[in-house]
Amino acid sequence: xxxxxxxxxxxxxxxxxxxxxxxxxxxxxxxxxxxxxxxxxxxxxxxxxxxxxxxxxxxxxxxxxxxxxxxxxxxxxxxxxxxxxxxxxxxxxxxxxxxxxxxxxxxxxxxxxxxxxxxxxxxxxxxxxxxxxxxxxxxxxxxxxxxxxxxxxxxxxxxxxxxxxxxxxxxxxxxxxxxxxxxxxxxxxxxxxxxxxxxxxxxxxxxxxxxxxxxxxxxxxxxxxxxxxxxxxxxxxxxxxxxxxxxxxxxxxxxxxxxxxxxxxxxxxxxxxxxxxxxxxxxxxxxxxxxxxxxxxxxxxxxxxxxxxxxxx
Numbered sequence: 001x002x003x004x005x006x007x008x009x010x011x012x013x014x015x016x017x018x019x020x021x022x023x024x025x026x027x028x029x030x031x032x033x034x035x036x037x038x039x040x041x042x043x044x045x046x047x048x049x050x051x052x053x054x055x056x057x058x059x060x061x062x063x064x065x066x067x068x069x070x071x072x073x074x075x076x077x078x079x080x081x082x083x084x085x086x087x088x089x090x091x092x093x094x095x096x097x098x099x100x101x102x103x104x105x106x107x108x109x110x111x112x113x114x115x116x117x118x119x120x121x122x123x124x125x126x127x128x129x130x131x132x133x134x135x136x137x138x139x140x141x142x143x144x145x146x147x148x149x150x151x152x153x154x155x156x157x158x159x160x161x162x163x164x165x166x167x168x169x170x171x172x173x174x175x176x177x178x179x180x181x182x183x184x185x186x187x188x189x190x191x192x193x194x195x196x197x198x199x200x201x202x203x204x205x206x207x208x209x210x211x212x213x214x215x216x217x218x219x220x221x222x223x224x225x226x227x228x229x230x231x232x233x234x235x236x237x238x239x240x241x242x243x244x245x246x247x248x249x250x251x252x253x254x255x256x257x258x259x260x261x262x263x264x265x266x267x268x269x270x271x272x273x274x275x276x277x278x279x280x281x282x283x284x285x286x287x288x289x290x291x292x293x294x295x296x297x298x299x300x301x302x303x304x305x306x307x308x309x310x311x312x313x
Contacts, residue, residue: 001039003071003075004035006071006072007025008035009036009065010068010072011025012055013048013065017053017054018033018055036048043064045058045064046058046060047065073138073139074139077139087119088283089117089119089120089282089286092122093143093283093287095123095124095287096124096125096127096135096143098127098132098147098198098199099225100194100200100225100242101147101242101244102124102145103245103248104242104244105270105295108294108297109290113294116286117283128198132146133146133150133155136155136275137154137275142280143278143280143284143287144273145270146273147203147268147269149269154276155274155275156275157271157274158284159269160270160271160288160291160292161292162268163242163243163244163267163268163269163299165207165240165241165242165243165266165267166242166260167239167261168229168240168256169232169257170232170234170235170256179307180259180261181260181261182262183207183263186238187238190238191237191238191240192231192232192237192239194225195223200225200240200268203240203265203268207240207261207265207266225239228241233256240261243302243306244299246258247302247305247306250305260306272284272287
């Protein structure tokens with residue numbers, strides 16, 4: 001058994017077809033099929049059920065395929081660690097980012113990142129916090145941008161920026177003439193929330209808890225912040241939005257108004273998290289420094305725009 005055999009096995013599991021798996025591995029189909037037959041003989045276990053041209057993992061081989069994937073990932077990690085030890089800035093950096101940050105930070109951050117890290121192309125993955133942290137622990141990601149504290153001993157973090165929350169609603173209304181709103185004034189029954197799994201949902205709930213008003217009456221759970229923005233614009237309720245998102249909506253002429261929330265829990269801290277003692281730490285710190293500078297400029301501009309906009313209402 002060798003790593004190449006395991007690559008063949010994983011390719012067949014992924015493609016469900018020997019011909020496509022062989023093409024993906026750049027070998028002939030007879031070569032791939034022969035090696036898998038030898039491996040099955042060595043293991044004493046049929047790995048795949050063959051039904052005509054359709055191939056699927058046999059019921060008893062699922063754990064074997066999982067171990068093959070883990071072995072290939074570990075081998076790739078050894079190679080990546082050696083590369084990073086030679087030059088932490090050389091090679092792709094796999095970065096996860098939560099969906100309530102990605103659409104609003106990346107457009108302003110990527111040009112500066114390309115200049116700051118010219119030898120370090122970014123592979124970007126947008127997902128929920130828990131899934132990103134799982135991929136980070138497994139080595140599938142080098143770092144993740146999240147808005148919560150993971151509180152894990154094996155993870156390190158670099159603070160990027162603190163971002164205030166805005167209460168966003170359709171306008172105009174009487175409260176649109178104001179510039180801010182206290183936490184205790186928010187009506188939880190009219191608050192539109194993201195679906196479970198989004199940290200922004202948890203932060204919205206925590207904000208209401210701080211106001212001692214926890215009976216949320218609005219049973220609307222959006223899969224994205226953009227969905228909640230459209231619902232708020234249509235007068236279906238109010239939603240919680242971070243500053244960069246709200247400012248972007250205002251620039252697009254979304255037909256909404258917002259009030260800066262003041263009080264306990266009225267902001268979030270966005271962090272870059274990565275494994276402690278990562279061989280890419282020098283590159284990750286440079287990444288954090290660039291993101292920090294870009295975000296600071298973007299937040300200052302956004303806050304000035306929203307403040308001037310509220311004065312014109």
